[in-house]
Amino acid sequence: MSLQKALCHHAFGQPADVLRLEQVEVPEPKAGEVRVRLSAAVINPSDYGMIGGSYGHLRELPAVAGREGVGVVDALGRGVFSVGVGARVRFPENGAWQETACMPASDLLMVPGDVPVEQAAFSFINPPTAYCLLKKIVHLAPGSWVVQNAGNSAVGMAVIQMAKVMGLKTISQVRREELVAPLQAMGADHVVLEGSGWPKQVQALTGGEPIRLALNSIGGDSAIDQIKALGEGGTQVTFGGMVGDPVRFPTRFLIFNDVRLVGFWWDKWSRKAGSKGLGEVMGAVYGMLRDGSLKLPVEATYSFDQYQAAFRHDKRPRLGKILLKP
Ligand SMILES: NC(=O)c1ccc[n+]([C@@H]2O[C@H](COP(=O)([O-])OP(=O)(O)OC[C@H]3O[C@@H](n4cnc5c(N)ncnc54)[C@H](OP(=O)(O)O)[C@@H]3O)[C@@H](O)[C@H]2O)c1
Incomplete structure (x- = not known):
């Protein structure tokens, strides 16, 4: 029996408390399955939710943690002819922090070989979410204004770069001054500091044009600021809650400005969209990753053995x- 490394948890909790590097059996692909070998995986906020037991869907314990990574097919089960060894694919999402895993060949998501591996590793959740937030919630004519918080998050940076491609204009909120220049270099029209009273400056920043869409992944006061900045009939999409505070809404803005508050969850959207809808979105994402109009920074890379340092x-x-x- 050969063994491989896997980052596992046997209880829900903080990664520092419950995550362990274990040796597990290398799986053999059954009929109709392939085995995928991990090239690179990523840590996302939703991993904390899944490991902590608060996410929208959870795994049975004990579980291998991690949702997002890219790999190559390294073994084929009986009757698999649709894909060959060496094909680059999304790593099985039901436990991405392990060396290999098996999945049905029919469920594979193919990844273009000319997308850099580090970009491919986190191309499956945040960039398509950014694309959907800009394309699937409200119709935005070129030149429309979009505001967002967490401008330096992976979603936020994808929004900035995709908005540029789509001819949209962005105001991005961040918590640190040193983020302003790098986000502007990525194409952000305006980058403002949290707590700077920016809803009052919006008129000046946009030249009086209304804000059509606000993207909220923080909650709390930041979300309220956005609602106040929205123009008549504008929409706020909440897709994350980094502060954990509930989104409170200022009643008068709903009544007198007719603003709309909606939610978005990529997991559900992509399941509902089916292979055609998913193909459209991923095709757009890979097009931008290939031509370089979308490029998201990597802060650091760690081996599985260094997972505690990675989480710190x-x-x-x-x-x-x-x-x-691995
Ligand atoms: N609904 C969906 O389908 C969906 C899909 C993808 C992502 N998301 C959500 O989108 C958000 C961003 O994900 P990501 O992977 O792009 O994030 P990321 O790259 O890991 O970045 C995290 C971001 O959150 C900010 N942040 C963390 N704690 C904060 C706090 N207490 N107050 C204000 N800002 C805080 C960070 O700002 P600093 O650098 O200042 O700490 C940073 O901008 C997360 O909430 C995630 O769950 C949702």
Whole structure:
């Protein structure tokens, strides 16, 4: 029996408390399945929710943690002819922090070979979410204004770069001054500091044009600021809650400004969209990753053995994702 490394948890809790590097059996693909070998995986906020037991869907314990990574097919089960060994694919999402895993060949998501592996590793959740937030919630004519908080998150940086491609204009909120210049270099029209009373400056920043869409992944006061900045009939989409505070809404803005508050969850959207809808979104994402109009920074890469340092780093101020490699 051969063994491989896997980052596992046997209880729900903080990664530092419950995550362990274990040796598990290397799986053999059954009929109709392939085995995928991990090239690189990523740490996302939703991993904390899944490991902590608070996410929208959870795994049975004990579980291998991690949701997002890219790999190559390294073994074929009986009757698999649709894909060959060496094909680059999304790593099975039901436990991405392990060396290999098996999945049905029919469920594979193919990844273009000319997308850099570090970009491919986190191309499956945040960039398509950014694309959907800009394309699937409200119709935005070129030149429309979009505001967002967490402008330096992976979603936020994808929004900035995709908005540029789509001819949209962005105002991005961040918590640290040193993020302003790098986000502007990525194409952000305006970058403002949290707590700077920016809803009052919006008129000046947009030249009086209304804000059509606000993207909220923080909650609390930041979300309220956004609602106040929205123009008549504008929409706020909540897709994350980094502060954990409930989103409170200022009643008068709903009544007198007719603003709309909606939610978005990529997991559900992509399941409902089916292979055609998923193909459209991923095709757009890979098009931008290939031509370089979308490029997201990597803050650091750690091996599985260094996972505790990786999680400590993930919690420090950073600009870019923390990658995990076997
Ligand atoms: N609904 C969906 O389908 C979906 C899909 C993808 C992502 N998301 C959500 O989108 C958000 C961003 O994900 P990501 O992977 O792009 O994030 P990321 O790259 O890991 O970055 C995390 C971001 O959150 C900010 N942040 C953390 N704690 C904060 C706090 N207490 N107050 C204000 N800001 C805080 C960080 O700002 P600092 O650098 O200043 O700490 C940083 O901008 C998360 O909430 C995630 O769950 C949702």
